[in-house]
Amino acid sequence: xxxxxxxxxxxxxxxxxxxxxxxxxxxxxxxxxxxxxxxxxxxxxxxxxxxxxxxxxxxxxxxxxxxxxxxxxxxxxxxxxxxxxxxxxxxxxxxxxxxxxxxxxxxxxxxxxxxxxxxxxxxxxxxxxxxxxxxxxxxxxxxxxxxxxxxxxxxxxxxxxxxxxxxxxxxxxxxxxxxxxxxxxxxxxxxxxxxxxxxxxxxxxxxxxxxxxxxxxxxxxxxxxxxxxxxxxxxxxxxxxxxxxxxxxxxxxxxxxxxxxxxxxxxxxxxxxxxxxxxxxxxxxxxxxxxxxxxxxxxxxxxxxxxxxxxxxxxxxxxxxxxxxxxxxxxxxxxxxxxxxxxxxxxxxxxxxxxxxxxxxxxxxxxxxxxxxxxxxxxxxxxxxxxxxxxxxxxxxxxxxxxxxxxxxxxxxxxxxxxxxxxxxxxxxxxxxxxxxxxxxxxxxxxxxxxxxxxxxxxxxxxxxxxxxxxxxxxxxxxxxxxxxxxxxxxxxxxxxxxxxxxxxxxx
Numbered sequence: 001x002x003x004x005x006x007x008x009x010x011x012x013x014x015x016x017x018x019x020x021x022x023x024x025x026x027x028x029x030x031x032x033x034x035x036x037x038x039x040x041x042x043x044x045x046x047x048x049x050x051x052x053x054x055x056x057x058x059x060x061x062x063x064x065x066x067x068x069x070x071x072x073x074x075x076x077x078x079x080x081x082x083x084x085x086x087x088x089x090x091x092x093x094x095x096x097x098x099x100x101x102x103x104x105x106x107x108x109x110x111x112x113x114x115x116x117x118x119x120x121x122x123x124x125x126x127x128x129x130x131x132x133x134x135x136x137x138x139x140x141x142x143x144x145x146x147x148x149x150x151x152x153x154x155x156x157x158x159x160x161x162x163x164x165x166x167x168x169x170x171x172x173x174x175x176x177x178x179x180x181x182x183x184x185x186x187x188x189x190x191x192x193x194x195x196x197x198x199x200x201x202x203x204x205x206x207x208x209x210x211x212x213x214x215x216x217x218x219x220x221x222x223x224x225x226x227x228x229x230x231x232x233x234x235x236x237x238x239x240x241x242x243x244x245x246x247x248x249x250x251x252x253x254x255x256x257x258x259x260x261x262x263x264x265x266x267x268x269x270x271x272x273x274x275x276x277x278x279x280x281x282x283x284x285x286x287x288x289x290x291x292x293x294x295x296x297x298x299x300x301x302x303x304x305x306x307x308x309x310x311x312x313x314x315x316x317x318x319x320x321x322x323x324x325x326x327x328x329x330x331x332x333x334x335x336x337x338x339x340x341x342x343x344x345x346x347x348x349x350x351x352x353x354x355x356x357x358x359x360x361x362x363x364x365x366x367x368x369x370x371x372x373x374x375x376x377x378x379x380x381x382x383x384x385x386x387x388x389x390x391x392x393x394x395x396x397x398x399x400x401x402x403x404x405x406x407x408x409x410x411x412x413x414x415x416x417x418x419x420x421x422x423x424x425x426x427x428x429x430x431x432x433x434x435x436x437x438x439x440x441x442x443x444x445x446x447x448x449x450x451x452x453x454x455x456x457x458x459x460x461x462x463x464x465x466x467x468x469x470x471x472x473x474x475x476x477x478x479x480x481x482x483x484x485x486x487x488x489x490x491x492x493x494x495x496x497x498x499x500x501x502x503x504x505x506x507x508x
Contacts, residue, residue: 037090
């Protein structure tokens, strides 16, 4: 986020509003193409995590490099072929992007007269990034299954910073988008190499094809079919807004929407970290200790609410001021209302991460895929209608409505799939809904009175969330010593009710 705060004004001034609008769309396209792995990455995490949980692979307490794969039944037996297939998919997808680059370039209607050749060449660089992104996802999946969160996030943080700062290195020499995207590609390549080194140190047999298995892949491909639907539909709903906006308004106006959106979505590192910890834990504990799921939902849900209630309050108090100081009064006047609306959507989107991850962690990937499949046509229709009538503000309203509906549906479905989670789901849903209504009331009233109403409602919900966190051992463990991933992956023998939230908080 700090890298984005520093680089975006510089990029905006150097390349112009139109090119920057195109750059944000290329970022969105790259984010969507990176998940076209047929669901193999997420499925790989779940299956390897189960093996680690039941002792099918050696624990990391024995040190790196001691998991010798075990042939078809070892980690390398399933991870190696999966990563190889993801590399092939990346090459095929990148080839398709390269072949369609000319046609896609014509869709970027830049009012400044920027030649389509510049966009086409930029898309060719994007095509080269796609296989790098997919291989990185596979290697990262192995590390996630072993719960190596610290090195994973160090690499992700480095790549994220380079995504925003590396383009600044080429601006003194060129204002074209092509070297800007090439600089981003170098950062992604550095990330892939780092993941590869870490994964091979953990599982040396990844580089020995003779250790790869066949029979173990059957379940992987079965699960990945539903994961693929999730990976296709989820990003489509995430990025459809800006492409529909582009067809309705000039590219310069799209930046008023995409800039606050990009900044707010950087906050998804919080539920993303929770999701990274929850997914392998839920996969390994669902059958052995079903009572762990309600404790996971309670701990993760309230931690997410605490963070994003503070985000909502911060935007109400100083969102417009920050935008004005950052990008100027004109930009703040156009983007301020959009920022407030998107903040509500981000709040619900973050809350939805927890039930979404638990549903997938218990093996019901088909439920989340069917839900997104049902939501997609409704969302696209509402999005087109509101964006056509109200422009970027309408797109923000449509996106926020979808995330609120999605969060509510997931909290309703989770107790049906994971018995015992009903009470925690109702509590989290009630508090999230109350906070959303408070924020909406503040927006509708407007002015200082609206801000006071919104803050009062958020404070009431926040008091309940804080009391819940202070009443659990999870909150006190935030300042405690981090547990090792070997302890996380070992079978849970303690009978205390708070052990899963403790481990979850320490992991995050």
